[in-house]
Amino acid sequence: MLLFGFQGEQILAQPLVIVLLAVPILIQVYFNAGLAYWLSRKLGVAWCIAAPAALIGASNFFELAVAAAISLFGINSGAALATVVGVLVEVPVMLSVVAIVKRSRAWHERQDTPAAG
Numbered sequence: 001m002l003l004f005g006f007q008g009e010q011i012l013a014q015p016l017v018i019v020l021l022a023v024p025i026l027i028q029v030y031f032n033a034g035l036a037y038w039l040s041r042k043l044g045v046a047w048c049i050a051a052p053a054a055l056i057g058a059s060n061f062f063e064l065a066v067a068a069a070i071s072l073f074g075i076n077s078g079a080a081l082a083t084v085v086g087v088l089v090e091v092p093v094m095l096s097v098v099a100i101v102k103r104s105r106a107w108h109e110r111q112d113t114p115a116a117g
Contacts, residue, residue, distance in 0.1 A: 007076075007084045021085040025060065026093060033058035033097045037108070047108045051101045058097060062086040 011018055036057035040050030062083055069079035101108075 007081050010081050011084065011088075017081075018085055021082050022089045025086055025089045029058045029060070029090065029093045029097065033101075037101060037104075041108050047105050050108060051105075054101055055094060055097060058094065060086060060090055062090055 033054040037050055037054035040053055045053070065086060066080070066083040069077065069083045073079040
């Protein structure tokens, strides 16, 4: 909570920096989750395993990054700011991945049939 408090002013003062930090995180999370989920389907992995695999594959472990950034660079550092942005972006994005995976269960479980020749 302290980290968010210390970085709140920076977040509001530097919206372009925040966007530049957030966009790669968005791309990475959706790409990794989508790839893991799609590969799970192609390999015949059950949805109950594929769904958490997609989430785990997309996770960035920002809680560890926060601890490392504060320990190495201090609570007011740019590194700490980047980890705060990571946490603020990752949580809603991961929730959206959960929603997508839940809505696509029928797609994942559907067996593609080869085209009639």
